[in-house]
Amino acid sequence: MQRKQTNAISVGNVGIGGANPIRVQSMCNTDTRDILSTTAQIRQLADAGCEIVRLAVPDDKAAAALSAIREQSPVPLIADIHFDHRLALAALDAGMDGLRINPGNIGDESKVDAVVRAAQQHGAPIRIGVNGGSLEKDLLKQFGGPTPEAMVESGLRHIRMLEKRGFTDIKISLKTSSVLNTITAYKLMADQIDYPLHIGITEAGTLVRGAVKSAVGLGVLLYEGIGDTLRVSLTHDPVAEIGVAYEILRSLGLRERGPEIISCPTCGRTEIHLIELAEQVEEALRGVDEVFTVAVMGCVVNGPGEAKEADIGIAGGRDLGIIFRKGEVVRKVKGNDNLLPEFMKEIQAFLKERRS
Structure with missing residues (x-):
C-alpha cells in the first residue's frame, strides 16, 4: 500500500494528513445541551481510543453548552453545523477545535465570509x-441523481468557496450509504485534490451490517492509499465504532491498539462453551492498550499448534484447559469454570513481565 500524500492540518493537537497516522473519530449521540451526559460520553470515547469527537449543534442552547464541554474534554472537538452561521461563530468562540459545515448552506456570501474569518482567527479547520x-438540486438534475460525480462536484464547489477567501485549512468527506458509490466518489476526488480526506460509509446500519459495510468500503479505500481520518457510522453505541475502526486499521497493518483476539470457529470437536469464553476474554481485555495477540481455541489437540504465533492463548477440552505461549504449553487448568479466571491470571502475569 502506498498512501496518497495529502496536506497536513491540525484539529487541536491532533495532526491529520501528511505523515500523520490515520485518525479515528466518532460523534456523540447525546443531547449536546446535556453537558453531563455529553462529557461522560466523550470520555468513554477517548478511553476507547477515539482521537476526535464531533458534536451536533442544532440550536442556541446547544451552542451555549459547548464552552463547558470543551473545558472538560480530553480530545479535540468538532462542531457539526447546518444552515445557521451564527451557531458556527458561537462554536468557535466557545473554543471548538474545528467545524463540519457546507459553506453553501449557511447563508449568503457575507455569512460565509464571517465564518471563514472566525475560523482563520481561531486556527480551526473546516x-x-x-x-x-x-x-x-441543480447537481441532482445535472448528473441525474446523487452519483459519485455529483458528490465530487459538490465538494469541489464548496472547496472553491473557501479557497476564494484564502482558506485552505480544509478536509473533505463524501459519504453515502452505498459502498460502491462512496468508493468511486473518494477515488475521483483523490485524483483532483491534496486536502485530507475523512472517509466513512454513512448510515451504514446496525452493529453487524454497519461493521461489514464499513469494513468493505473503508478497507478498499485504505488499501488503495485513500483516507487520512475515518469514522465507522453505526446505529449503536458510538464507543463500538472505535473498536470496529481499529480492527479495520489493524487488519490492513495501518494501526494497532489493544490486544488482537483470535479464536477458532466452533466445530464438532469443541467440548467447551467457546463462544462464551471468547466473548468473556474480549470483554475482560477491553480496557487494555498494549498490543499483543491472544488466542481462544476450542480444541486442546490442535489449538496450540493452530495458534502458535499468539503471544498467549488458551485451548479448552472436556473439563480441561491448557494455557500456552507461542505454541508451548505453560500449564494445565482443570474444570471449565476455572478457564477464564486462570487464563486472566496468566495474562496479567504476561503483561507484568512485558511492562517490567
Whole structure:
C-alpha cells in the first residue's frame, strides 16, 4: 500500500494528513445541551481510543453548552453545523477545535465570509461534509441523481468557496450509504485534490451490517492509499465504532491498539462453551492498550499448534484447559469454570513481565 500524500492540518493537537497516522473519530449521540451526559460520553470515547469527537449543534442552547464541554474534554472537538452561521461563530468562540459545515448552506456570501474569518482567527479547520442524501438540486438534475460525480462536484464547489477567501485549512468527506458509490466518489476526488480526506460509509446500519459495510468500503479505500481520518457510522453505541475502526486499521497493518483476539470457529470437536469464553476474554481485555495477540481455541489437540504465533492463548477440552505461549504449553487448568479466571491470571502475569 502506498498512501496518497495529502496536506497536513491540525484539529487541536491532533495532526491529520501528511505523515500523520490515520485518525479515528466518532460523534456523540447525546443531547449536546446535556453537558453531563455529553462529557461522560466523550470520555468513554477517548478511553476507547477515539482521537476526535464531533458534536451536533442544532440550536442556541446547544451552542451555549459547548464552552463547558470543551473545558472538560480530553480530545479535540468538532462542531457539526447546518444552515445557521451564527451557531458556527458561537462554536468557535466557545473554543471548538474545528467545524463540519457546507459553506453553501449557511447563508449568503457575507455569512460565509464571517465564518471563514472566525475560523482563520481561531486556527480551526473546516470539514466540508458532502452527503449523497442532501446534494444541491441543480447537481441532482445535472448528473441525474446523487452519483459519485455529483458528490465530487459538490465538494469541489464548496472547496472553491473557501479557497476564494484564502482558506485552505480544509478536509473533505463524501459519504453515502452505498459502498460502491462512496468508493468511486473518494477515488475521483483523490485524483483532483491534496486536502485530507475523512472517509466513512454513512448510515451504514446496525452493529453487524454497519461493521461489514464499513469494513468493505473503508478497507478498499485504505488499501488503495485513500483516507487520512475515518469514522465507522453505526446505529449503536458510538464507543463500538472505535473498536470496529481499529480492527479495520489493524487488519490492513495501518494501526494497532489493544490486544488482537483470535479464536477458532466452533466445530464438532469443541467440548467447551467457546463462544462464551471468547466473548468473556474480549470483554475482560477491553480496557487494555498494549498490543499483543491472544488466542481462544476450542480444541486442546490442535489449538496450540493452530495458534502458535499468539503471544498467549488458551485451548479448552472436556473439563480441561491448557494455557500456552507461542505454541508451548505453560500449564494445565482443570474444570471449565476455572478457564477464564486462570487464563486472566496468566495474562496479567504476561503483561507484568512485558511492562517490567
